[in-house]
Amino acid sequence: MLNSNQNKAIYSGTGRRKTSIARVKLIPGSGKLIINGIPGELYLQFSPNYLRISCAPLNILGLIKEYDIYIRVEGGGLTGQADAIRLGIAKALCNINPENRVTLKSEGLLRRDSRIKERKKYGLRKARKAPQYSKR
Incomplete structure (x- = not known):
């Protein structure tokens, strides 16, 4: 996709x-990470684990300093958001070059983790936790 006012490609x-949704835009640049208008390291609380998870597709393909990443993420906590960002970046990299898909798919980065919280049922305290049984 070509952005008319900057003449740069945006992918x-x-x-x-879980309940997190991340919309990722990759623009050729110097490698800066902006999440919700805040530098990525600050948003992810300088956690090396969250930063490693989020940028895994770029590290695998060796493109860590090739693209500026702008992300709009909402819902959930930092763990779900980091995983959503990873999937969004992987999908954007597939739009850039279809050959990236083979590498990312073999690493398991294009698979959506569909596990979500189970709903609470009536008569129970949580989804499965029941009140203590009393015989008398």
Whole structure:
């Protein structure tokens, strides 16, 4: 996709995990990470684990300093958001070059983790936790 006012290509992808949704835009640049208008390291609380998870597709393909990443993420907590960002970046990289798909798919980065919280049922305290049984 070509952005008319900057004359640079913008590649987008959407990632989801639990209740988090991440909309990712990759623009050729110097490698900066902006999440919800905040530098990525600050948003992810300088956690090396969250940063490693989020940028895994770029590290695998060796493109860590090739693209500026702009992300709009909402819902869930930091773990779900980091996983949603990873999937969004992986999908955007597939839009850039279809050959990236083979590498990312073999690493398991294009698979959406569909596990979500189970709903609470009536008569129970949580989804499966029941009140203590009393015989008398």
